[in-house]
Every structure is written in C-alpha cells, then in structure tokens.
Amino acid sequence: MRIVTCVKQVPDERNMATDPVTGSLMRDTAGSIPNPDDACALAMARATSESLNGQVQSLDAITMGPRQSRSSLRQALSYGFDNAYQLTDSRFAGSDVLTTSHALALAIEKTGGAELVFCGEKSADGDTGQVPAELSVLLGAAFLPFVTEIIDADRDAITVRSKMDDVEYVIESSLPAVIQVKAGAVKSAPASFRDRIEALKKPIAVLSAEDLSSEMLFGYRHSPTRVRKMIAPVRTRVPSVYSGDDALTQFRQILEESENTDDLSADSPRLRSYARQVRETDTCCDQVPDEPVAVYVEAHKKGFQNGLELLSRLQACGAKTIYAVTLVPGDHASSDESMERVLSETVGEELYLSLLRSVDALTIMEASRAAVTTEECAYRLSRYLEKRRVGLCLLSATDHGRTVGPLVAGTLKTGITADVTDLRYVSDQWEQVRPAYGGQVFATIVTPEHRPVMATVRPRIFAVDLHDDGRGVVAVERAQDMENRRTKILSMKTCERETTIEEAKRLLILGGAITTEEERDRLIAFAKRHELEWGVTRALVQGYLAPHGRQIGVSGLSVAPNLAILVGVSGSVQTMSGLRRAEKIVAINRDEGAPVFDNVDIAFIGQWQDYIESLS
Amino acid sequence: MSEVIKALEAIVGQEDVVLETSVRAQKAVDLYALRLYQKHVGWEATLPQAVVRPKDTDEVSKVLQLCNERGVPVIPYGGGSGVLAGAETRDERTVVIDLARINRLINVDEISLQVTCGAGMLIRDLEAIVQERGFKLGHYPQSMDLAQMGGLVATRSTGQFSTGYGAIEDFLVGLEAVLADGTVVRINNVPRRATGPDLRHLFLGSEGAFAVITEVTVKMFPIPETTWKHAYRVKTMRQGLEIIRLVMKTGIKPAVVRLHDWLECEKPYGAFMEENESLLLFWSEGRKEIAEAEGAIIDEIAKANGAVSAGEKPLDLWYVHRNDAADEYEKYGANGILVDTLEVAADWNVIADIYEKTVERVYYEVPEVVFFSGHSSHSYINGTNIYFQLGAFPPPDVDEAQRVYEAVWGIVVEVALEHGGSMGHHHGVGKHRVRWMEKEHGSSYALMESLKRVFDPNGIMNPGSLIEL
C-alpha cells in the first residue's frame, strides 16, 4: 500500500497583514509556512500508516509550489515520511482548483499511485477546500470529507468518522480514497529538533510539468476560472459619541437589540459587511443569456431558507429560466405525490411553496438509500446539470455544498468558485465575488468557457426578496442505480454546537481600568445576566485577574462578534487588532481622549459603573 | 499588621504600601522563562510581604534605611521585563520597591545631547520625549515597551542598534543611587574622567544587589538623515560570521549588523532565500554620505566573500516585526511551550565553533527541544554575540520543565565557557545564572563577593541575585 499526503505552503499571515508603516498587504514578501490544516493531514496519515502495521510500503508527501517553498515537505520528512515530491514549474503558476487537482492527480499516479490520499481541510490562502474533492474525482477514488477520525483501515476498505454541518457520520469506503482531514481533528506532537535537522538533509524529488504529462493542461491558461479583478475594501470606524443620560438610554437599546437578533448563520459578520460594501460599488447586471440557471437546494428547512436567498439573487440578476433541484432520502415514499408531500412537511409548507412559486421547475430527485451520501448527490446532480444544459449552478456554502460542488465540478471538468459573496452578470460573464486572503481582499472570478459555471454561496449574504413569477412545475426523478458506489453511511447523529469565545456573537471585554477582583466579578455577573461572553485585555491577564485563554489581542484570541462592548479598555494596537473582525464595537471609557475611541463604532464617555447600574 | 508595614506606611503613606494580593503577585515575578511555563503547570510564586511605591529618592532612602536596620530583604522592581528571575521574590519577608513613580523627566540638554530622568521612566516614554525634540536614544532593546531606564542600567542591557550606537555602558553618563544604609550617592555627568576606576561600572549590572538606582543621565543622538540597508544570503553561519568580522575590521560601525541561521529565517525570510542558508542584515544610518559610504564597504566585503544580495525587503520586515516577540512572550507557556533566549559572547576566533557545537549538542542531547536557532546581533571589532532561541515541549510538570530547561542551559553555558567566551552577553545574571558566576569570572570572582560585602553588609539587597546565596 502507498499513502500520499498533499501539502501546501501558504504565505505567512503574520507578515501579510501587519505592515503598519504603509498599511498595505505584504503578500509578496510574506515568506511561507506550511499550511496549518495540513499538519493534521500529515499526523492522521502517519497514524493510519502506523495502524496498518507494516502493510504500507511508502508514506509520501507531495506539494505543488515555487521552488523555495519546501517547509511543508520538510515538515512531512521530519514526521518520518519516506519520500517528498515537489511539483515546481512556471507552467503550474496560476492554477485553479481543477488544474491543481489535475497536476496532483498526475503526480500521485506517476510516482506509483496511492490507496489512501490525505489532504488538509483547506489552505489558509485560497481558503476554498475544494482541491481534495476534485482530486478524488480525477483519481477515480472515493471521497471522504471532513474526517475527524479513522475508525478502521485495511487493504481494501476504510471506515471513518466525519463531521459535516453538525452531523456526525460513520462512513465506510472502498479504496482508493481521498480523505479530507477536518481542521483540528488530530493534534500532532511537533517534530523534535533532531528530526527537523535530519529532515533538512533528506532529498526532495522535483517534478516538472513535462514529467507529468505531454499535454501540459496546467496553470492559468488551462484553468476554467479567471480572476477579473481584486478589490481591497476599507473598513474604518467613525464613532458616534454619547455622554450623559442620553448615553445610558442608547446603551440599553444597543444591548437589547443585540439580544433580540436571532442570527442563524455562523458566518462572519465582517464578511457580510465587506460584501455589502463591495456590492454598493456594484454596477447593474447586464442582460442575462437564455441558458437555464439552477440552484441545488438541500432537502431540509435551513437548506430551503438558504436556497431562497440564492433564488432571490438570480431573480434580481434577471435570469430567465430558473430551476431548483433537491435530493431527498430514498425508500420512504411510494408515489411521486407522497414524495412531494414528505418534502413539503420536512421543510415546512410555507418555505416549500415560496420556493416553488419562484422557480420554473423544481426537480425532486430520490436517493437510493435513506442515508444520502455526498457521492450520490454529486452523481445525480452532475447528470441533472448535463441533461438540462444548465449554464450556472449555485449551491450553499455549507459543508455539504462545499463537498458536493467540487465533486460535480471535477466530474464535469468545469470551474467552481467557493464562498461567493456576490454574483452578477457583467460583460458577458457571471461575475462571482469572493473573499481571499482571509477576507482582506475580494476577488472577482469568471468562468469564461466552461459550463456550467459553478459556485458555492455564503448563507445570509443575499436577502430573500422573491417575485412569484415562476411556473412552479414539479418533476420527480426516482432513485437510479449508481454505477461504482464507493461509500456507504453506517450511522449518523446530530451533535450539539458548542460556542467558544472565538465564536461568541456578543462579547464583553474588560480592560486595564478594571484592577480589582470585585470590579471584575461585577462585570462578569453583568455579562452573565445579559448572556454575553467575556474576554479581557492583556493587562488583566498580567494582573492575574483572568486566565490567558480569555485574552483578546495579538498575543491572545482574535474574535469576530456581532457586538463587542469594551469596558475600561485603553485601545492599544495589541488589543484592537484582535477585534478587527468585529461587526459593531462599543466602548465605555471615562477618558474622552482614550485611543480606543479611534477604533470603535459607538463611544460612550463616562464611568462604566453608571452604565452597568442603569441596567440592573 | 506587622511593625515593618506600619513603619513603611509612615514613610511613603498608607496608599503606597500595597498589600493587595493581585499586586503582590504581579510584582513577585518577572519574565523568567521557566516560570512563564511552570506557572501553567502548578508552580506558585512566593509573594513579598508588601510592595512599596516611593515617590522620590528621599523615600527610597528611608525605606532602605528601615529595611537595612531590621534585616528585611529588599528587591528593586523596574519594568519587570527581566528574563532571569532578577526581580523574583523568593523570601516572603521581602519588601518590593516599585520604582514606577520615580519617573520624572529632569532635564533635556540639547547642547550636550544628554537627558536626565527618574530611574522608573519607561525607555519607551523617554524615547518619545526626545523624539519630539528631534533626537533619539539609540538604545533599543526588544523590551522597549516594558523596561525602565533604571532596570536597563541595572542589568547592563544592550539594544538592537548597539553595533553602531553602543550598549548601555556607552550611553550612561551619570546617575544617582541609594545604598543599602540609605546613603544617597551621585556620579556627575562628564564626557570622561581619569580619576580612578570608573564608579559608574559599580552600578551598571548591579541588579539591585548593591544599590537602588534612582536617577540616570544618558546620551541622545540627532535623528539620522538617511538609512542604508541591505540583506545578503550566505551558505553557512560560519561564512556569515567571517563577513561580519571583516566588516568590523574596517572600523566602520553600522547601526545594525545581524546574522540569522536558517531555522530562524525560514518563516520570516524564507521567500528571499534558498533552503538552509543564513541571512545577513546590515543597516547604516546617519549623514547621507557616511551611511552610503558604509554601505559601499559592506557591499564590497559581502560580495567578495560569497554573499548574495537579498535586497532591502528583509530589513523592512525585520524592522516591522522586531519587537513582536515581546507581545507573544507570555503566550507560549499557556500553550505548553517552553520558550527562552540565551545569549553568549566570544572572540572571533571561537564564535563559529561555539555556535556549531551548541546547536549540535542541543540537537543530540535534549529530545524535548523542537526549536533551537541562533543569531548574531551585536558585533565588535574583536568578537560578537550569539543569541540562541529555544522552543521545547517538556512534559507538563514543574520538575520536568526544570529538567529540560537546565539541560539546555547547561549545554549553552558549558560550551561558551569552555571556549573562553562569556555565558551572558546582555540579559544579566538574575537568580538563574548565579550558579555559574564563579566559573565565568574565575580568579576575579572574589572581587565580586567583596563588592557585595562592601555595598550590602547585612545582605538585604536582592538576595540571591548576582551572587549565589
């Protein structure tokens, strides 16, 4: 058996984001580091190889990238990997998902094939997580997304635990298989200094484009997607300032409002606001061509809600023929009508009807089993899109959509854009806007020559605003036999989401003005009463008033709440840089000139005690 | 309440004798790397009985007099950024003297280019004051945001621009200090004197074990007109060290001269280099003609000795990120990483051997180490320093951490001393390095002990620092 792990180098974000002199991104000089998610893939690959007890002949790592970037391969070698391959050639430059996957697939085959291929969840720079799925298609291998654990593996089969959209699956699969390791799934002990030094001495085999194929379908020229432009949005905060009684009322209002917003999405508010900003500079859509467009809708309530957002956008763009397609679990409906009824009951009649009214046709496909695999979804959706000659297909950027999308794109050999935050039709192309480099820039992507154009779209970006102008024809497609079924779901269960400080939507942050345990406890009690998570600045950690795990800032956590309330925070760069992604920042400080006020949306001048008391 | 506390309150006022646990805990430790790790696995600090905050020299004098009479141990506490436990409390009778309030700007002399301030002034604040008037201190330790002027003098510190501007002993012009019995002594500001041994040196590096420094006067410099900066790739550290030696031999003094090994470069500068190379960073500043002339000399020597240009950008990156470590420093321990820096110095003859041998021994002998790199950052005509950086994952246990820590330190100190180098280039001695002081100083060590007896006959001044108990 051979196990291969695909790894990547990414720009060092620390260098990228923080040039305070010019304020600009320093991507060119950023230096590169091994993609953090790949360390999990390496660790899981190594553990799997060990558990296969002598049956693995070689445990190898492959990367594609410029010649200097080798630290990810060195990392693999320091973990005891046998061979390291680097694909490096100017002709690989500018590769998108499809051409990258193509090169990696060829390289894996050329160097001896593999029964198991491990990949990280996603790369920190591209942030798409689509290569693993497309790679599996090109290798003709099974795909196991978001794997948290290898339960069992032998020569012919593997059983894994996988967690997608808060559902945990146990999946059995034949080999060969590509395993996308969920970020953080395994913690690996870092290599010892000795192993690192030894790794530096091991050889790295270099493969050029010619070594892989004479066709040379690599790089930007052969990539279905193109970058049309890049925009860096600016986010400056100009505070509204309040003091006196007025301020207390205002404070109460803000807190109450935030308690009442029920945010369904786990998505970053910053992205939504950036996306909005980019959209404001939007030009109108041009005339959309006649070809049909389709939305793949997941067959549950949230799936339909997300679907309505995508349909609204397509209507707003002036798409002429709009389809929706969904796949429902098999075996529970005897007639076409009852299938439709079960679906309508599952998602709720109101949602079902609004969707139906806004499309020209809804196709309900029946899966062959009650537990629907992403493999089957991709198979059915690919055939559907081909048959109906769909020009554009949108999916929600859920774990499910992000898996099915690239599997389909790989099958149809077309381009796909991940995590789209805006869509419009301009100068003969569907323009797909997506964040890149952790949301620091927005790239406009087009897919000029390949069809369908495919994209996964972030939930909660587009508002639902539908006209009932569809014909609402329902078509039912019964279960079909699937050639070559590779994966099977053995069990599934829904798991609880636990929120951490980093995920908290509402945060109270205590700053250096809080110097006693009593003051601290008073604020914590306040936070509890109002269901706020709480964090602190460095000063409190240093003063032993809070554990490091609650520290916000450069040397602590970076957070993205909808609302952050800063109490007695002076506003050092160290603290504020941990809050860059917050949607609304409110600060209470008695010092009018405190630097914190340069960086917030709402400034309350006064004693924090007054504000807290006004609410109790 | 104890009698000592009452007496202290009578001197500085009740408000400034702080008994609150959180404050005593904060002032019980500094940034000693071992503790930054151990405190997350069960180590607990010994708290001083009180933290006093005198507002002037007179109060310091009275506090010392009191403690000296009663045999109460005293620790002067500056910015708390020391990394060798110099300000760490180990005796619960200790009274910590917090110098933060003695931070007045006393005089800026724009003719003679010197500035005088209270010892508790943060160097960051003093730099801002002189910058406003068109000057700079030229002394830039990485702990710029944390350290006080008095603390820097007390530890014989040096800064990132030291190759050009010199170290603290080159800046310090005069001072005021209070001896154990409360006597106040002053050393006047003069350009130089040949009137016996230089008494400033009794205070430079005295680490609170001889006296409390209350006022300092240091030099300042005009803000430079221009900077010349350039980075070069070299195959090995040995080659890089030789190039620095040749540059220093010409007599020029570029403000910054650095040489980083591959492990250290990989992340920040990997994009500019080939694998396994080392990187030289040069920075000259001052009058345009001079900076450029220095640049030309450096360029010529570097290229003639096999270095390859890597442009200016690595220096921009270095400049932007040069103090990031200070922000991150406390974070590692919480994540289970033991991080420390160990700086040694030696002559050109042996420095490359010291670097190579140390790295090799750490690599063979301490399996818990996951990172160990080195750079040269302060050069002289006769030698340079190596600043090693350590990252290790000891088992999460107080004693285990200590074992790993001592193993690495043992190697670093041993290699430096067996080659005739010094075990400490600029962090001082603290309570950590004392055990090797006799080896370091050899036959002259007796003088160190004599000095301690003369300055501190009752043994109250920061016991256990500088000289082993």
Ligand SMILES: Cc1cc2nc3c(=O)[nH]c(=O)nc-3n(C[C@H](O)[C@H](O)[C@H](O)COP(=O)(O)OP(=O)(O)OC[C@H]3O[C@@H](n4cnc5c(N)ncnc54)[C@H](O)[C@@H]3O)c2cc1C
């Ligand atoms: C991230 C980081 C980077 C660093 N970088 C550098 C660097 O580049 N160069 C460098 O030289 N050092 C560096 N250091 C070490 C440290 O900053 C210095 O040792 C500094 O001189 C200590 O100053 P302080 O005011 O913080 O002193 P403290 O830590 O408070 O005290 C240090 C010692 O001096 C004594 N002391 C303090 N003030 C007085 C006084 N007024 N009178 C008498 N004794 C006193 C204390 O009792 C103690 O023994 C670094 C430390 C850190 C954490």
